[in-house]
Amino acid sequence: xxxxxxxxxxxxxxxxxxxxxxxxxxxxxxxxxxxxxxxxxxxxxxxxxxxxxxxxxxxxxxxxxxxxxxxxxxxxxxxxxxxxxxxxxxxxxxxxxxxxxxxxxxxxxxxxxxxxxxxxxxxxxxxxxxxxxxxxxxxxxxxxxxxxxxxxxxxxxxxxxxxxxxxxxxxxxxxxxxxxxxxxxxxxxxxxxxxxxxxxxxxxxxxxxxxxxx
Amino acid sequence: xxxxxxxxxxxxxxxxxxxxxxxxxxxxxxxxxxxxxxxxxxxxxxxxxxxxxxxxxxxxxxxxxxxxxxxxxxxxxxxxxxxxxxxxxxxxxxxxxxxxxxxxxxxxxxxxxxxxxxxxxxxxxxxxxxxxxxxxxxxxxxxxxxxxxxxxxxxxxxxxxxxx
Numbered sequence: 001x002x003x004x005x006x007x008x009x010x011x012x013x014x015x016x017x018x019x020x021x022x023x024x025x026x027x028x029x030x031x032x033x034x035x036x037x038x039x040x041x042x043x044x045x046x047x048x049x050x051x052x053x054x055x056x057x058x059x060x061x062x063x064x065x066x067x068x069x070x071x072x073x074x075x076x077x078x079x080x081x082x083x084x085x086x087x088x089x090x091x092x093x094x095x096x097x098x099x100x101x102x103x104x105x106x107x108x109x110x111x112x113x114x115x116x117x118x119x120x121x122x123x124x125x126x127x128x129x130x131x132x133x134x135x136x137x138x139x140x141x142x143x144x145x146x147x148x149x150x151x152x153x154x155x156x157x158x159x160x161x162x163x164x165x166x167x168x169x170x171x172x173x174x175x176x177x178x179x180x181x182x183x184x185x186x187x188x189x190x191x192x193x194x195x196x197x198x199x200x201x202x203x204x205x206x207x208x209x210x211x212x213x214x
Numbered sequence: 215x216x217x218x219x220x221x222x223x224x225x226x227x228x229x230x231x232x233x234x235x236x237x238x239x240x241x242x243x244x245x246x247x248x249x250x251x252x253x254x255x256x257x258x259x260x261x262x263x264x265x266x267x268x269x270x271x272x273x274x275x276x277x278x279x280x281x282x283x284x285x286x287x288x289x290x291x292x293x294x295x296x297x298x299x300x301x302x303x304x305x306x307x308x309x310x311x312x313x314x315x316x317x318x319x320x321x322x323x324x325x326x327x328x329x330x331x332x333x334x335x336x337x338x339x340x341x342x343x344x345x346x347x348x349x350x351x352x353x354x355x356x357x358x359x360x361x362x363x364x365x366x367x368x369x370x371x372x373x374x375x376x377x378x
Contacts, residue, residue, distance in 0.1 A: 011341075016369035023353055023371060044353075133297050135255050169369045170234060170297070170305040177294040177308070184256075184291060 002031040007163035014167030022046040029175035055079030066094040080104040097123040102142035117158035129165035161198040225283035
């Protein structure tokens with residue numbers, strides 16, 4: 001089980017190099033980072049996974065983009081849209097997580113989408129930067145949406161991931177701080193541990209119900 | 215009004231906090247306003263009155279923040295939501311909690327001081343651009359891009375500069 005920050009933006013998206021982020025992540029208690037558009041590597045004992053975020057393109061283009069990323073070991077995420085879009089994306093093979101659920105409309109992720117996410121091992125990413133840097137109604141709405149997702153997660157048991165969305169080492173938070181921040185949306189320590197290791201679950205191949213042995 | 219005897223006083227706790235990035239000038243008053251605003255925004259006035267936050271000391275990169283006993287968790291969560299202090303980007307890393315300021319001061323003394331680069335401004339190249347080293351602490355190097363337009367601080371490591 002590797003404690004993972006599921007989305008960071010190193011230089012040139014942010015002001016910190018991926019090595020510096022890895023160094024900081026080690027000090028903050030992480031084992032792995034998913035760095036957007038950064039090659040797979042290892043720095044200072046931290047595994048750097050390539051992350052890809054697909055957003056603002058129609059569904060058919062998403063499919064071709066996913067095919068392009070299939071050969072790489074990238075963690076492919078798609079920005080959440082409306083309900084039908086999300087259901088379609090969840091059913092696509094090669095999508096690992098849905099991001100930005102707090103910005104999507106209220107009905108964007110319902111019990112049907114939750115069941116599909118659980119069946120297809122697609123994670124829902126919780127963006128903690130909204131809780132950290134958001135204020136007022138933005139943060140309240142995000143927290144409310146996260147609580148909604150957590151209710152569905154308890155019922156359908158789809159995977160969750162936690163992201164700092166850090167563009168700088170100053171945006172990164174320690175595991176203990178993340179545990180505290182998640183406690184305000186109703187996650188206990190075991191939930192947080194499970195979510196921090198959610199990348200392990202979605203990147204592993206599913207156990208087959210039937211194995212052909214000969 | 216006479217001072218209450220120790221047994222009747224409210225019990226307090228102190229958090230030792232490291233301010234990042236290194237070299238950021240910290241004004242106690244500005245930091246208090248940032249802490250107070252973060253607590254009120256996250257927990258509301260009722261909880262803020264229970265926490266009773268106060269910035270009691272600021273020593274170089276370290277800050278000691280006071281709260282009432284039993285509210286350390288709420289204070290720590292609120293501290294992790296602070297991103298700016300007087301429009302300067304900062305991050306607060308909680309190092310320790312204690313019942314006395316003296317034990318935290320002792321902790322500061324025992325902590326290894328950062329290896330600062332006092333040899334004057336040093337120039338390097340990063341991504342084909344000239345940069346000036348602001349702070350150096352082990353592998354960590356903070357630089358600032360040279361020029362009139364872009365003076366953003368970049369957070370790098372020694373390897374990032376050695377590559378070129």
